[in-house]
Amino acid sequence: MHTFEFARPATLAEAVALLDAHGPDARLLAGGTDLVIRLRDGTARPAVVIDVKRIAELRPAIRQADGRVTISAGTVMTDIAADDRVRRWFPALAEAAAVVGSVQIRNRATLAGNVCNASPAADTAPSLLVYGADVVAAGPGGTRRIAVDDFFVRSGVTTLARGELVTAIELPIPSRRQAAVHLRRTRRRGHDLASVTLCCAVDEAGVTRLAYGSVGPRPVLVVDESGVLADPAAPDDAKAAIFEQMFAGASPSPRSMRASPEYRLAMLRVLGRRALRIAIDRLATGE
């Protein structure tokens, strides 16, 4: 590993100032499960590494207020997967957080870090999209909220501006009854990066929200408001037609080692159908 300066700001203001001063020469360190690998293989060569874990405002916390659940940037996957409120209102996010890597990884990896790393295969991304999450970012110009769908650009690239860092992820508590599930395809049952990762939610108004990742440069959210997908009695071919529209945006890379484009596109459909069925069942049973 190349050497670097190490900073441990104690406040958000300090962190923003450092980030703004160094720009692309600085990297933020939360859980380290992505960054340390890049530092070691040389794909990241910052002059400064800024550890966010001592910033008071970012300390691990999951709070509920004003119809929202707010997950601070320092919160790790283990705690997200175990949190009662997340499991109650955002069960697909809990499911996703529970399969990020191994126990050791989940004890360090933060949701904010996962989102900022912006891998198209990020397992938490589909459920964040489905649940309409917002990324809260603080920067030199102040604080702003960015809808997760407007946050991802492509692998490794987000819409954060210079000097900005994510302070929290906010999820609006659903006003309608809804049920969701997270599914994914891996090469083995043991922990793995996904070759398709997908979240599907249906609500009592018949709206189906579906998001998928690892089949293109960024995760994609699609919504069916026709009510056809969510209707257990609707015929399969009607649903298939809607799925085809939904998946038209998928463009898996032919260079991937994990799975061929053909398999990924096929699994998108298989997982989409299965996720829909599970979501409909969960909504019906009130799970």
Added chain:
Amino acid sequence: MSANGIGASPARVGGIGRVTGSQLYVADIRLQDVLHVKLVTLDCARARIVSIDTSAAEQVPGVRLVMTAAELPQPVPRFGPQFSDRPVLAVGETKYHGEPVAAVAAETKDAAEEAARLVWVEYEELPAIFSIAAALDPASPLVQDPAIRPNDPLAGTNVLREHRFGWGDVDAVAASADLVVENTYTFPMVTHFAIEPHGFMAAPDGDGIAVWSTIQHPNWLQKIIATILGLPLAKVRVFAPDPGGGFGGKQHAKLEPLVAFMALETGRPCRLILTLDETFQAVRRSSTEVRVRAGFRSDGRLVFRDIEANYLVGAYADIADRTVSKGGYASSGPYRVPAVRIVARSILSHTTPSTAFRGFGNPQPIWAVESNMDEAARALGIDPLEIRLRNLARRGEAFNPSDTPADGDWEQTVRRAAELIGWGSPLPPGRGRGIAVGMKSGPTTGLSYSTVRLLVDGSVIVYAGTSDMGQGARTVFAQIAAQELGAPIEWITVVMGDTAVVPYDQQTSASRSTVLMGNAVLAACRDVQAKLRAMAARLHGVDEAQVVVQRGVVRLPGRDLPILDILKPGLGRLGGELIGNGEMRKDAEPDHPLGGSAAFYEFNCTAVEAEVDEGTGDITLLRHVTVSDVGKALNPLQARGQDEGAAIQGLGHTLMEHYIYDEKGRIRNLGAIDYRIPTSMDLPLELHSEIVENGDGPGPYGSKGMSEGSLLCVAPAVAAAVRDATGVVIRDLPLTPERVWRALQERPTP
């Protein structure tokens, strides 16, 4: 049977070190004043080295040496267990992705890494061969300089060796077959992925050299180093701490010669620990294309087998060609076949040198032959279990006319596996069962010496040059000494892994050590017992012939005495000890196609019940049963660990493991993220292992070697279950979900 003796499962000797973290593996050993070594490699499958500029690297503070081929004796020494083909450092050309071009020795790891990055190699990428088809194409470049094997008619080709085996006349009997099944089956390139990466250290040692290595064959390494450095053996001391997993990938010298030269050049200890990625570039199993054409009668009896096994080995032979000859030779399996013709080839390529890997060339043809057998069973409408039983060699049968006859009741093993899987009982729809057998020859030659010292207080030191890399050799030898000399196992120390102290052992491979070294230890104990008999005779005024020493008890006419009651008075006031020596030798048989017949066979039957998710191609192994014929399990707990471990390791190449190459022959999936091995979550829902113990082995107490058997036929058993469940036949490993899915897509609709 005491709690420590044979057939018991006392706690692993060396176990405490393993559970406390106090055991010192090579990477844990601290040498004073050590220099850290970092390799320089090219991101290229094959390249002509134009020039190497080390000046920037040498400027890095703390760098003591930057070594290239130019700094070595000229011509650059070459070594290898079969051919002296591997240069200490690449000479003029790198022949595989990761072949070291230079090496840096520095005061710190950081300095070595930084300097290694600054070694500037000007090179020209060359076309690389990394498939069998490319290697056999006469228009393709030669991987190896023909001068390395003069007088070899194959020297102008990429075929390193072509082995022909067989008996009977295939062409004469072929017409009498009612069914001929012919297909080609492929086995992927996979790597050992021992959790401990290879490690090498060397230090000047007086007028000689000391070498530390994760090596499985310390005496073999000693010979290589002595030859390369021009030193007498007695001046080369090899320390071989228990490796953290070997599986064959640590059998033969790799980078010890380089580190030795660096130590002598700098006058300091040098230490090189490979990264995991570097181990993938250092060792692998040969991949294969095996064409099997087999003829059967309508009742399922084999008429002939015609096998062509092409093994793609790496750029340097290592021991790969031996895996080809051993695997090819046995490829017709444990069956009675009137006529067999085998051609087995080792074919060079610009890839990681393949080497020994658990199974030693056998899993690949077994994948082909057992799958082919399954296809024949289906075509004939005969139960796959039944077809095997009809053809299986019986005990004592010379199924291979030039080799040891069947040395076990193999039918018993097969029937037990069938019983455990519930063969023949109804299955719910969507589920399938598969069964397969695997057989592997044990060592063909061998030589192990052991010394056993019975100390004045009855405690014992056993010297055995075997390498204990998890199979539990240390414990087994202690158990033998406990059994024979009556010492509790806590009073026995087993010394291994130091060529200056431990007598010669040929090697640790082929599951040989319980039989070969075990017998040597046993002989050494018997030597001690003979001395005790003489002592007892002298002390008690009886004839030696009237004294028996058995299990720690000295039996005189009329009384039994514990050993100590003879030993203490017998040694007298000066004290001392009794030293026993034992030797176990299996000599070469010059006329034998492999140089020697099999000391024993490992025989295994594996049966699997599986379900396939036809939407995704996922295979769920509901039940995996593995039964091995072991003669006698000296330590059942360890035997179980080996059998289950081998079975799960076999699931690796069956379901998920393979190197992925780019179009230029570079490995794309170096490292743990994209090379998948089985985790605890990938276990079959039920995995059950059993052993058959008929006391019919040549080892101590009727034991045979074991620990490779359970890996041999995992793949064909699983593939057969997949076929049983879905109707798809897949002839290429691994059976990843995507590949199974593809096969399902291509399945002809009924």
Added chain:
Amino acid sequence: MTAMIPIQVTVNGRARALVVATHHTLLDVLRDDLGLTGTKECCLVGECGACTVMLDGRVVDSCLVLAVEADRAQVTTVEGLAHDGHLSPLQQAFLDKGAAQCGFCIPGQLMAAHALLAENPHPTIPEILEGLAGNLCRCAGYQQISEAVLAAAEAADR
């Protein structure tokens, strides 16, 4: 110029004051600076778990933790499991059940099991297999390892 930072870290109950390079990991410091070689180095990408240690009560891959991040933290390694020279019940169970073959993955397995039992004193075998899923064993002694963890859990009940 390598940046060096002083840290205070408690390792196996003993307070240590160290000066560490910013780019060295906790794994590097444990093994090279403190001589605690029980924690092993293998994949360096957080996949194999050979480097597992407890950091402030949670198991982590120490190859992915910069040493500086361990400032003011409590670290427990395999060397910290035994007490006064006596094996912990978990270590004893690993011995009794033959869980260790080559032993290289075992320190990591022990740390993961230790954490699992602290969180879930009565795990089932599937829960054990999942709790230890971040620890690769190429000897593939998973069954005996999980039986050892179960035995340790049951011993603790008695």
